Every structure is written in structure tokens, then in C-alpha cells.
Amino acid sequence: MNDITQPTLRAQAAPVSWFQFAISHRASIASLVVLVFPLVMPFTALAVNILIYGLFALGFNLVYGYLGLLSFGHAALFGTGAYFCGIAIAHFGLPWFVAIALGVLGGLAMAALIGVLAIRTRGIYFAMVTMALSQCVYYLFYQAVDWTGGENGLRGINVRVIDAFGLKLDFINPLTRYYVIAAFVIASFFVLSRILASPFGAVIEAVRENETRARASGYDVTLTRLITFVLSGGFCGLAGSLQALHLSIVPIEILHYDTSGIVVMIALLGGMGTFFGPMVGAAAFLLLENLVSVWTVHWQLIVGAVFMICVLFFPAGIWGTLISRGKP
Amino acid sequence: MTSAGAPSQVILRTKGVGKTFGKFRALNDISAEFTKGAITSIIGPNGAGKSTYFNLLSGAFSPSSGSVEFEGRDVTGLPQHRFAHMGIAKSFQITNVFPQLTTRENIRVGLQALVSRYDMWRPRARLSELTEQADALLALVGLWESRGRTAKTLAHGEQRALEIGMALASRPRLLLLDEPTAGMSPEETRVMMDLIVKLARPG
Numbered sequence: 001m002n003d004i005t006q007p008t009l010r011a012q013a014a015p016v017s018w019f020q021f022a023i024s025h026r027a028s029i030a031s032l033v034v035l036v037f038p039l040v041m042p043f044t045a046l047a048v049n050i051l052i053y054g055l056f057a058l059g060f061n062l063v064y065g066y067l068g069l070l071s072f073g074h075a076a077l078f079g080t081g082a083y084f085c086g087i088a089i090a091h092f093g094l095p096w097f098v099a100i101a102l103g104v105l106g107g108l109a110m111a112a113l114i115g116v117l118a119i120r121t122r123g124i125y126f127a128m129v130t131m132a133l134s135q136c137v138y139y140l141f142y143q144a145v146d147w148t149g150g151e152n153g154l155r156g157i158n159v160r161v162i163d164a165f166g167l168k169l170d171f172i173n174p175l176t177r178y179y180v181i182a183a184f185v186i187a188s189f190f191v192l193s194r195i196l197a198s199p200f201g202a203v204i205e206a207v208r209e210n211e212t213r214a215r216a217s218g219y220d221v222t223l224t225r226l227i228t229f230v231l232s233g234g235f236c237g238l239a240g241s242l243q244a245l246h247l248s249i250v251p252i253e254i255l256h257y258d259t260s261g262i263v264v265m266i267a268l269l270g271g272m273g274t275f276f277g278p279m280v281g282a283a284a285f286l287l288l289e290n291l292v293s294v295w296t297v298h299w300q301l302i303v304g305a306v307f308m309i310c311v312l313f314f315p316a317g318i319w320g321t322l323i324s325r326g327k328p
Numbered sequence: 329m330t331s332a333g334a335p336s337q338v339i340l341r342t343k344g345v346g347k348t349f350g351k352f353r354a355l356n357d358i359s360a361e362f363t364k365g366a367i368t369s370i371i372g373p374n375g376a377g378k379s380t381y382f383n384l385l386s387g388a389f390s391p392s393s394g395s396v397e398f399e400g401r402d403v404t405g406l407p408q409h410r411f412a413h414m415g416i417a418k419s420f421q422i423t424n425v426f427p428q429l430t431t432r433e434n435i436r437v438g439l440q441a442l443v444s445r446y447d448m449w450r451p452r453a454r455l456s457e458l459t460e461q462a463d464a465l466l467a468l469v470g471l472w473e474s475r476g477r478t479a480k481t482l483a484h485g486e487q488r489a490l491e492i493g494m495a496l497a498s499r500p501r502l503l504l505l506d507e508p509t510a511g512m513s514p515e516e517t518r519v520m521m522d523l524i525v526k527l528a529r530p531g
Binding site: 197200202203205206209210212213214215217220224227231 | 388413424433440445450455494498
């Protein structure tokens with residue numbers, strides 16, 4: 001049995017296709033797209049929304065697409081990030097970078113709390129438990145009026161200038177604001193890509209593929225799930241922080257289960273378990289919402305119909321379908 | 329079921345293990361010893377409790393009574409992933425692989441469990457020794473040609489071989505096989521038996 005270490009055979013070096021090239025440079029390519037995006041988008045404010053929801057969906061997709069658990073409570077992670085960041089600025093007057101760091105920590109901590117309570121459940125039970133816990137978080141923040149402003153939302157998050165290493169950036173200018181937020185999204189692309197390419201990234205997919213086999217191979221399935229859920233909370237907390245800075249207010253609706261539902265729709269539209277799918281999904285969902293709501297007040301009807309058509313005919317999502325076509 | 333031998337030669341021992349599911353008593357007071365380097369078979373009719381006993385040995389269930397000792401150490405009730413770390417590997421009666429991953433990645437993930445379980449920063453491509461070991465294992469179980477195919481596209485016999493390869497990936501000192509030749513053709517069965525005999529040989 002000890003002779004299995006000898007390298008008996010070697011794979012011949014396969015020519016690197018453009019597809020493999022794209023996969024190994026996925027973070028750089030995604031960053032380039034994000035950088036040129038506002039040049040083709042007519043409304044910069046919408047582009048900022050797409051970035052933030054795209055980042056939120058990126059974090060969600062780590063749990064849904066890569067780990068294979070459907071969470072219906074991700075609003076709590078996004079909202080906690082937003083509130084922590086907002087409270088740090090509005091109540092304590094802390095600088096923006098400290099506020100964002102606190103927002104990320106808030107997302108991580110809330111994910112750890114919800115994760116510990118929910119991670120042993122499976123399938124629909126996991127969805128229900130995360131949703132119930134997320135509703136608890138909603139009422140907690142709703143009741144803590146002194147801290148969160150309750151129903152009126154948290155106001156007074158006024159960041160006009162982003163002071164980055166002595167460089168003063170005008171956060172009121174929409175394009176500057178876009179690129180400040182894009183910097184965080186790009187950093188997230190690289191961090192997420194690294195996690196997915198790491199040994200732990202392989203464990204995440206192994207647990208999704210076959211939990212029983214993963215356990216027999218020597219992986220602690222529960223701990224792997226919990227760590228992945230917490231990591232997801234970090235990305236969602238960052239997205240929430242950026243949302244607070246962008247809106248200058250944290251509305252209580254951010255914690256509503258609508259928000260959890262929207263991120264599920266975005267991930268499904270874009271393509272679950274794909275690297276760039278969440279961004280594509282966010283762009284498709286928010287563009288559709290904006291275009292149709294100009295035309296009719298019943299925009300949800302149209303968006304819902306489009307969503308259903310997508311799920312029925314393109315279950316891999318927009319991006320997922322595109323890359324499966326391009327796959328050699 | 330019991331094999332003779334010096335006490336130091338016993339790799340696995342169960343002392344009066346039993347397992348109940350609710351009020352149903354599936355196993356009652358089984359004591360047995362398994363010798364190092366030997367091939368031991370557990371046989372019996374349907375419903376005799378073979379699979380339940382197997383699951384107790386591999387850590388999938390913890391016994392309701394009695395104890396399990398591996399290499400002289402009490403391992404009763406430890407979580408299953410710890411069994412793999414200690415050197416107990418199992419293959420499943422119903423093929424249980426990672427269906428969407430390639431054959432080679434299946435083995436590589438199995439090998440990685442002993443080396444790196446929580447590293448989320450270094451690229452896993454750096455663990456090149458794992459790929460080499462995976463290739464050697466693929467050659468051993470006769471799957472070298474199929475290394476690039478996703479596991480779900482393999483034929484039944486090949487999936488069984490992959491199952492053994494994955495069990496071997498955790499470098500076991502004790503290999504537990506649940507009906508390794510179930511559903512195989514006579515030809516595939518012979519290949520599997522040769523492989524098992526080869527694995528049990530010392531060295």
C-alpha cells in the first residue's frame with residue numbers, strides 16, 4: 001500500500017484553451033468588465049446598485065451555488081453589515097474604512113450566529129430556519145429604535161469625501177462613487193477566486209457533491225458548511241456596508257425577507273455556482289426592474305414572468321447557459 | 329469470524345457491540361477480532377445485520393452498547409471523519425463518489441483530506457504531490473485512461489474501482505469494503521478480487 005506514492009505516469013501537457021485561460025484569470029476578467037461597465041451604462045446610479053447587489057449575490061452564491069445550501073435568510077447578513085457600518089458613522093463618527101470593516105465583521109458575526117443554529121438542517125428546513133432567524137434579526141433591529149431609527153431607517157450616514165491614503169475622492173460624484181465601490185468589489189473577486197481555487201474550495205464542492213463520501217474521506221462536513229456560511233457573511237456584510245454608504249440611509253426594509261428573495265432570484269437568473277453569474281444576474285434583474293417600472297406600475301408581474309421563463313428554459317441561468325455553450 | 333494471532337496483530341476489535349434503532353434491535357452483543365494483513369469476510373443471509381455491523385466498524389453509526397477498538401485504542405462514538413484520519417477507510421455498497429467531478433479530482437480530493445482540509449488561501453495547484461499520488465492510484469485501480477471523465481459517466485465496474493481508489497486515497501491501514509463485487513460481471517469480479525489480494529499483501 002505504501003507504493004502508491006511513486007509517480008508512475010504523467011499526464012501529457014494539454015494545450016491551454018481560451019476557456020481554461022478564462023477560468024484561471026476569472027477575477028481579472030471580471031474586474032475589467034466592472035471597470036468598463038459605467039462607460040456603457042446610461043445611469044451611473046443604477047450601475048452602482050448593480051455592483052452592490054452583484055457583490056451581495058456573489059456572497060450568497062458561495063453558499064447556494066458552491067456549497068449547495070439554499071439560504072432564505074441572507075437579508076440578515078446584508079442588513080447587519082449595512083447597520084453596523086451605518087451606526088459606526090452616524091452614532092460614533094468613525095472614519096469610513098473603520099465603518100466598512102465593522103460592517104464586514106457584523107456580517108461575519110451574524111453569519112456565525114445564524115450558521116451555528118441552522119447548519120445542521122438540510123434542504124427546505126435550512127431555508128426555513130435561516131428565514132425564521134433572519135426575521136428575528138429584522139424585529140431586533142426594528143425594536144432597537146435608538147440605534148437603528150426603527151421604522152424610519154437609520155439616517156445621518158453622510159460621507160461626502162472618501163479620504164484614501166491622502167487622496168480625497170468626491171463621493172458625491174456618481175462616477176467617483178462607482179469606482180470607489182468597484183475597488184471593494186474587485187478586491188472581493190480576487191479573494192473569492194482564491195478561496196475557490198484553494199484546497200478548502202475543493203472541500204466545499206466535495207461537500208456539495210456528496211456529503212456522505214466527503215465524511216468518509218475524512219472531512220468534517222458540518223464545520224466546512226459553517227465556515228463557508230461565515231465567509232459568505234463577510235462578503236454580504238461588505239455589500240451591506242457599501243449599500244449604507246451609497247444610500248446615506250439604512251432603511252429597515254433591507255432586513256425584510258424580500259431582500260433574501262431578491263438575492264435568490266439574482267443568483268438563479270445569473271447562474272448559480274458560476275463565478276460571474278451573480279453580477280450578470282444583478283445586472284439583468286435591476287435593468288429589467290428599472291426599464292419595466294418606467295413603463296408600468298405592475299412591473300413585478302413582468303419581472304416575475306421573465307424570471308419564471310428563465311427558470312423553466314434556462315435552469316443554468318444566463319451566464320451558466322452562456323459558458324456551457326462556450327465550453328469546449 | 330475470529331482469527332487467531334498474537335494480541336499485537338489484532339488491528340480491530342469489537343467488544344459486545346449492539347445497535348438498536350428505536351425498539352428494533354438490529355445487532356446484539358457481537359465480539360470479534362480482525363487480524364492485521366489478513367482478508368476477513370463477514371458473510372450471512374439478508375437481514376443478518378452485516379451492513380449494520382459494517383457501519384459500526386466504519387464509524388457511520390455509533391454503537392448503542394459495547395465498544396470498538398482500533399489498534400488498541402477505543403474509538404467508540406468518534407465522528408466518522410476522525411475514522412478516516414486514523415486510517416480506517418470504507419467503500420460503499422452503493423457507489424458513492426463525487427458525480428460531477430472528474431475521476432482524477434475524485435481521488436485528489438480523497439488524498440487531500442489527509443493533508444489540507446481548511447487552507448483557504450494557497451492555490452491547490454501547489455499541492456502537486458497530490459496530483460502525482462492521484463495518478464499513481466488511478467493506475468493501480470486501472471482508471472488511468474478514464475482520469476479526465478466525470479465520475480457519473482463511468483461504467484458500473486469503473487465506478488466500483490473508483491470507489492476502491494477513493495478508499496485507498498486515505499492511506500488506510502484498515503480497508504472496509506461493503507460488497508465490493510455487487511452487480512459486477514464475472515470478469516470485473518476477478519479483476520476486483522486480484523486487486524484486493526494485491527492490496528492485502530504486506531509491504
